[in-house]
Amino acid sequence: MTMQPTTAKQQGLARCKQCALLSAMPSRQQQSQALCPRCHSPLHFRRHHSLQRSLALCIAAALLLIPANVLTIMTVVNLGQGAPDTIMSGIVRLWQADLRAIAAVVFIASILVPIIKIVALLLLMMVVQFRLPLSKSQCTALYRFVHLIGRWSMLDLFMISILITVVSLGNIATVDTGPAATAFAAVVVLTILAANSFDPRLIWDLEHHD
Amino acid sequence: MTSAARLSACPDCDLLQRLPPPQAAQRAHCPRCAAVLAEPPPRFPQLSLAAALCGLMLFIPATCLPILRFTLAGQTGSNTLAEGILRLWQQGFELLALLVLLCSLLAPLLHLLLNTFIGLCQALQRCPSSFAHCIKLSHFMQDWSMLEVYAIGILVAYVKMMDDGDIEILSGSYCLAGLMVSLILCAQSFNSERAWQFWEQQR
Numbered sequence: 001m002t003m004q005p006t007t008a009k010q011q012g013l014a015r016c017k018q019c020a021l022l023s024a025m026p027s028r029q030q031q032s033q034a035l036c037p038r039c040h041s042p043l044h045f046r047r048h049h050s051l052q053r054s055l056a057l058c059i060a061a062a063l064l065l066i067p068a069n070v071l072t073i074m075t076v077v078n079l080g081q082g083a084p085d086t087i088m089s090g091i092v093r094l095w096q097a098d099l100r101a102i103a104a105v106v107f108i109a110s111i112l113v114p115i116i117k118i119v120a121l122l123l124l125m126m127v128v129q130f131r132l133p134l135s136k137s138q139c140t141a142l143y144r145f146v147h148l149i150g151r152w153s154m155l156d157l158f159m160i161s162i163l164i165t166v167v168s169l170g171n172i173a174t175v176d177t178g179p180a181a182t183a184f185a186a187v188v189v190l191t192i193l194a195a196n197s198f199d200p201r202l203i204w205d206l207e208h209h210d
Numbered sequence: 211m212t213s214a215a216r217l218s219a220c221p222d223c224d225l226l227q228r229l230p231p232p233q234a235a236q237r238a239h240c241p242r243c244a245a246v247l248a249e250p251p252p253r254f255p256q257l258s259l260a261a262a263l264c265g266l267m268l269f270i271p272a273t274c275l276p277i278l279r280f281t282l283a284g285q286t287g288s289n290t291l292a293e294g295i296l297r298l299w300q301q302g303f304e305l306l307a308l309l310v311l312l313c314s315l316l317a318p319l320l321h322l323l324l325n326t327f328i329g330l331c332q333a334l335q336r337c338p339s340s341f342a343h344c345i346k347l348s349h350f351m352q353d354w355s356m357l358e359v360y361a362i363g364i365l366v367a368y369v370k371m372m373d374d375g376d377i378e379i380l381s382g383s384y385c386l387a388g389l390m391v392s393l394i395l396c397a398q399s400f401n402s403e404r405a406w407q408f409w410e411q412q413r
Contacts, residue, residue, distance in 0.1 A: 006225075140245075165287070182305055
């Protein structure tokens with residue numbers, strides 16, 4: 001093996017996204033219809049329109065963060081009196097009730113994780129687009145982290161689905177879902193899709209174009 | 211093909227490199243970005259199938275038995291996984307209900323069913339033509355199965371309501387915890403390269 005780092009793309013080889021098989025890409029005209037010989041999935045050197053898709057999804061998610069945080073996510077109706085909560089006011093309420101650990105968990109899952117994901121993805125896209133001289137292995141680590149934490153934002157939504165069922169005590173206490181829940185769900189799904197569309201190999205391609 | 215089969219590209223940085231021999235007992239990592247390139251041969255080749263079957267057995271009790279019970283001023287309420295989804299739908303949050311349905315019920319179920327099918331095919335040395343589609347679909351379902359997040363959601367809801375009234379953890383929670391462990395074991399011990407090689411040989 002030579003020590004000069006070579007990418008599969010430079011050798012005209014592509015790794016299948018589905019089954020990981022390395023195979024030779026056909027000539028330029030047929031590249032758009034290329035299929036993996038093992039699993040017949042479409043074959044690409046890099047994820048298709050990676051930056052455009054990821055950026056569009058990130059912007060959509062960032063816009064939806066506004067209704068998700070401004071509108072009510074949940075209303076606890078206690079003896080006929082409703083107490084509407086946004087994500088943040090719910091966390092403050094937990095903190096004041098001395099449930100600090102739970103407040104921290106909800107804060108991380110519902111506020112920090114979506115923001116970190118959007119900011120991190122935008123940063124990674126800027127690194128690729130403007131060739132920022134950041135450490136490539138650290139950028140890859142950041143990408144893996146974004147991928148890893150994505151699903152944990154669903155925590156708040158699952159909790160709502162549990163609470164509205166458990167706390168349905170007729171006139172005494174009920175919990176109602178608020179419109180922010182749908183917006184927040186959209187943020188979670190869009191950020192997961194944005195992370196899936198981003199191709200970390202683009203970061204490393206910068207090394208080979210110099 | 212023999213020399214090309216030993217070559218591999220890193221999924222995260224596309225570095226072209228030679229893989230260690232397939233019988234190597236350790237995971238192969240990319241020297242440039244440390245991504246996992248190849249898993250060692252599984253010590254228990256049918257662990258994934260066993261975990262999937264175990265999860266399927268736990269699936270019905272985990273979704274139908276009550277998870278939590280809340281008592282306040284003589285009134286009680288309890289919930290199951292399926293009721294939570296139904297209630298979201300009834301409150302007019304259809305999209306949200308569908309998302310929770312996918313992540314907490316459909317994706318785990320299909321992931322287990324598909325992995326059982328894939329494991330059985332490999333154990334019985336039969337390869338129907340739908341095998342490849344099943345691996346792809348199972349991979350998708352694994353991405354969207356978020357039962358471990360749901361389990362933490364139960365814990366958070368439990369702690370949150372401890373001060374407001376009497377809250378108990380019921381049998382459904384334990385089944386759900388078992389189901390979660392089965393799902394993680396099933397996903398972790400599944401060797402997709404082995405399944406794809408099986409597909410290639412049988413065709």
